[in-house]
Amino acid sequence: MLYAGISWHVGGYRLAVIGPDGRRVPVPGDYAPDHVDELITQLRKLGDGLNVVMESTNGTLDGRMMAAGLRVHRADPWLLPDRPLFGSVPAEELARVGERVRGGLPRLEPHRGTQTGRESDLNAWITQSAAADLEHTAANRFFPHGGRDRRQVALTFDDGPLPPYTGQILDILERYGIPATFFCVGINAGTFVEELTRMQEQGHAIGNHSWSHPFLPELSRPQLAEQLQRTDEAIAEASGYVQPRLFRPPYGARTPEVLGWLAELGTATVLWDVAPDDWALRQADAIARDVLAEVRPGSVILLHDGGGDRSLTVASLPPMIEGLLDRGYEFVRVDDMIGRTTADDLLKHTAPAL
Structure with a gap:
């Protein structure tokens, strides 16, 4: 063996x-x-x-x-x-x-991903953070979704850039003339420059999703700061984009201590309230159907352009976008929503773990 x-x-x-x-x-x-x-x-x-x-x-x-x-x-x-x-x-x-x-390590499962066997830990960290979530939302440093008073929605994509899927997604967004927000991992950002340049040129927002997609509660503060700083620098160098202040924690994993560190580092922590689990290789029609069933005014939709084969995510976008347009939704970048979420909003709906 x-x-x-x-x-x-x-x-x-x-x-x-x-x-x-x-x-x-x-x-x-x-x-x-x-x-x-x-x-x-x-x-x-x-x-x-x-x-x-x-x-x-x-x-x-x-x-x-x-x-x-x-x-x-x-x-x-x-x-x-x-x-x-x-x-x-x-x-x-x-x-x-x-x-x-020899056999004592968790074997990862395709439909559970890196967190296979650690889901209870992730959920416990998130549960411990409930009060800190409210505190940082009130201070405009934590953002689970937009305000519910406007018929707006934000498409967000994690884990890229990754050819050919990021480019295919950018093609679709350009065809419909709508903006999105891409949360990029640093290990890819400095390599796939063309995709980052296109994001910038097409007017999309670019956020930080860490360098290597770790469980943040297992990092020290210096390790967390290094992940964010190096990713910011890679994005800026590749695209000319101003260093992002938007940050999405991998898996949504956080603790009160981690949220405090992120606040000290000057980030706005962005989560989501609609997650069709496209990373689990679900069929395109199921991805689009779940988004259309769950979306509300102010929703932040979590999709993926990297981390694996994202052809099904790409295929889900046209029916998803057209369905939302038919319902009168306006597509906006996440940073256009920030400041419109209140602690009361958060109490009504907490983002799920991923």
């Missing part, structure tokens, strides 16, 4: 493979974000006995790997040495943890 550890760093991903004798298997080690398909091809060449191990700060690859038929496991912090300020623990360490634990 082989164990492949995949780490992340500022330039992309690193692969290390450990064989049944405990020795490293020689494989190409470094992959830029635009060479993930080559990484997956290399992993598939290693055969059916392969187990892939990543840590909980890496939420950008699992969907694509599971879609390719790979067995993907998550190594949680209590099994690993301390992480550096920026980056994950070394790839070889991840592979050796898999070998050492």
Whole structure:
């Protein structure tokens, strides 16, 4: 049995493979974000006995790997040495943890994603934050949706940019002449410059979605600040966009402490109130149907342009957009809604975890 550890760093991903004798298997080690398909091809060449191990700060690859038929496991912090300020623990360490634990690591499931087996933790963090959510909403630092007094809706897209899906989404938005908000991960932002430039040129808002899509409550304050700062810088350098103050926490995960850190860093934390779980590869008609059933004035709709095959999300957009236009909704950017949400609004509807 082989164990492949995949780490992340500022330039992309690193692969290390450990064989049944405990020795490293020689494989190409470094992959830029635009060479993930080559990484997956290399992993598939290693055969059916392969187990892939990543840590909980890496939420950008699992969907694509599971879609390719790979067995993907998550190594949680209590099994690993301390992480550096920026980056994950070394790839070889991840592979050796898999070998050492042998079956004790959670195997990720396509319809549960990186949070497989951690859903109760995520829900507990969010529940603990209820009072802090209200406090930061009142201070205009926390934004679950827009005000309910206007027939407006915001389309938002997470985890990109990722060709070809981001470009296809931008084509559709341009055809309908509507704006959206893209929450980008830093590990992709500096690589897929064309997509970020198009977002800027077409008048869309660009927000920060962290560098590597981690569970934020497992980061220290310096690690969180580094994730945000480096992503801001990558977005600004790639697109000329003013450094974003919009931030969406991966999975919606937060604690009162994390929200306090985000406030100190000057961000407006953006959630959602409509989530059709398009990341779980649902059919396009089901994605559009659920959005149309759940949307209300001021809704923020959570969709995805990265993290995996998003062709079904792309296909869901025309019927979704046309259905909302037929109902008299105006499409706006999230930053055009900020300031119109009150603590009373939040008490009536709390965003779900993802």
